Amino acid sequence: MLKGLYHWAHICGVGAGEDELYTSHSIAWQTATVFFAVIDLVAAVGLWLAAAWGAVIWLTAVASMVAVQLFFPQVFGRGFFTILFEGAMLAIYLNLAVKAAREQPV
Template identity: 60%
Template sequence: MSNSSGAGPIEQLDPVQAEDYRPDREGWAWYLVVFLRVAAGVAMLKGLYHWAAVCGIGAGPNEVFDAQSLPWQTATVFFAVIDLVAAVGLWLAAPWGAVVWLTGSVTMIVVQIFFPLIYGVHWIVVVGLALMIVAYLFFAIMAAREQGA
């Protein structure tokens, strides 16, 4: 395969456009949009979970928001906001939605691994988010290749 422009195969891929989604369409772009909608649902549940912690829903007297450490409060408010914003962007299949979601997911992985005093280390969260990131990259690359063909 000869490429006179010098660009590698990744640089030749165009981004998948949200308006390319049609319910009757079969292919990688359709799978990508379905994945984004599922990820939006997960992000919404995570955001609502963090907002429940902020509001003290289901918390005992010693577990209310004000009784927690400042790093816990800061991280909880951050994830409460970023997860819900990401959910909207993912549902709309907007490019910024994936960026916000990736930012929140990578940040949660970093908090879980490198700052265990905030939430503790929950490997199911780390592995689950890592698998979702890998799945997103797979679907996005396959959809971009399909669109370029």
């Protein structure tokens, strides 16, 4: 949810200087920012509701952010910390999902 709010803060210009306004960035940056602002908050709601679609949306958001950071560095820049953090969250989630699937009911 914090990531979604972070992107909405960029869109609304909260704490932005003159050169950091939403309209001063490229169309690719604006599009990616709106995409992540929406998808991160939708994923947060889905995870909060413990709905299966929440995990799917969250996985899509994580994979999309990693793809943008790796393959399109001209949009947000190549943030290695973001790639490592998102990749670690994805690995932890997949590890826990596999462990939960292997668990036998008592």
